Each structure stands twice: as C-alpha cells, then as structure tokens.
Amino acid sequence: xxxxxxxxxxALAVIIISGAVSAYMLLRSKGKTVEIISDGKTIYTLxxxxxxxxxxxxxxxxxxxxxxxxxxxxxxxxxxxxDHTCVKTGHLSKSGVPIVCLPNKLMIRYKEGGELDAATx
Numbered sequence: 001x002x003x004x005x006x007x008x009x010x011a012l013a014v015i016i017i018s019g020a021v022s023a024y025m026l027l028r029s030k031g032k033t034v035e036i037i038s039d040g041k042t043i044y045t046l047x048x049x050x051x052x053x054x055x056x057x058x059x060x061x062x063x064x065x066x067x068x069x070x071x072x073x074x075x076x077x078x079x080x081x082x083d084h085t086c087v088k089t090g091h092l093s094k095s096g097v098p099i100v101c102l103p104n105k106l107m108i109r110y111k112e113g114g115e116l117d118a119a120t121x
C-alpha cells in the first residue's frame with residue numbers, strides 16, 4: 001500500500017511539473033513582437049525571440065535615441081531628451097506598458113493584435 005502511494009504521488013508530481021513547464025513555455029513565447037514607432041509611424045517590427053543582441057539608433061530632428069536589444073529584452077539605452085524618462089523606464093514590461101520618449105516622439109510597445117495577453121503574463 002505504501003509503495004503504491006509513492007508511485008501515485010510521483011506520477012502526479014511529474015504531471016503537475018510537466019503542465020507547469022508547458023504553460024510557462026507557451027506563455028513565454030507570446031508577446032515577443034514589438035513595434036518601434038517614430039513620429040506616429042512604425043519604423044521597425046521585431047520578434048525579440050529571433051533578434052540578436054544589437055543597438056538601433058533612431059534620429060528625430062537632430063536628436064537620437066539608442067534602443068538596445070539584449071537576451072530577448074528591449075530597452076532605451078540612451079536618449080537626447082531633457083528628462084530621460086524613457087531610459088529610466090527600463091526594459092519593456094510584459095504588462096503592456098510602452099516605453100515612450102515624448103520629446104523625440106518615439107515609442108516602443110508590444111505589437112497590437114493579441115500577441116501579448118497582458119492578463120496572463
């Protein structure tokens with residue numbers, strides 16, 4: 001009887017762990033498509049799960065922003081704006097809150113259309 005309980009417990013643990021890992025992998029793959037929008041126009045659409053580490057420089061009226069992609073995350077590395085709020089924002093959040101540089105009219109956000117389900121991430 002004791003051996004049977006151990007086997008049942010082990011089987012349940014494997015099922016629960018497998019389900020949790022599967023759910024994590026499925027949810028993690030969502031929301032990796034981002035848009036970089038300058039002055040109201042989408043200038044880049046990127047799948048962060050496929051992007052290599054790099055910098056993207058975006059210029060607007062003589063000012064520039066340096067966007068960095070590292071390990072599947074994106075953030076504003078540098079900005080020629082007065083307050084640097086966009087830099088202080090940090091990495092693009094899975095909650096769906098975009099990174100915005102108002103003076104330079106630049107925004108980084110998850111692509112609209114349901115790829116990011118903010119309620120599940």
